[in-house]
């Protein structure tokens with residue numbers, strides 16, 4: 001997605017060889033016009049998959065997920081990272097390890113929002129090692145729902161996530177794929193280079 005690549009090139013801050021900061025349009029300040037286009041692109045990619053729910057994780061997944069859900073005309077659910085006081089019973093729980101924070105979080109979703117007949121589209125802002133996406137997939141599968149696909153705004157292709165997700169049998173679509181962050185510079189996967 002060209003618009004997104006340009007945004008990453010112009011505004012992304014390479015914090016290290018492993019971590020990209022995009023707090024001007026996705027992770028802190030959010031760009032609603034860009035998010036609308038991101039939602040449209042996910043809807044186009046997963047058109048025909050008969051998606052009934054979009055599932056993401058708070059907080060940075062919410063903007064792209066709600067825009068995709070709006071385009072697909074289905075509800076969006078976000079998994080919580082902290083146990084809510086009002087969400088005590090009938091919850092689905094999975095452990096997700098964060099490499100960026102070097103800690104495990106329990107993510108939770110209320111059972112009442114996911115049904116066995118659901119076809120779920122999982123959306124997240126970044127794909128690194130696939131922990132968050134695979135945790136969300138396990139949440140959906142706990143109730144017997146089908147994971148119809150995984151949509152990622154920014155994939156870091158040099159980390160293991162995309163491979164792990166494909167090996168697990170899921171379809172993954174990433175709107176931009178970063179091949180390297182070496183030398184303080186963002187390099188996209190060859191087939192997507194901006195000309």
Ligand code: 5GP
Pocket residue numbers: 018019020021022027060097098099100124125126127128129130131132133156161
């Ligand atoms: P994974 O679960 O795939 O290992 O990591 C994905 C999650 O970690 C995303 O939900 C995102 O919040 C965070 N993350 C991983 N790598 C990066 C990164 O380079 N930049 C930012 N901003 N977040 C990241």
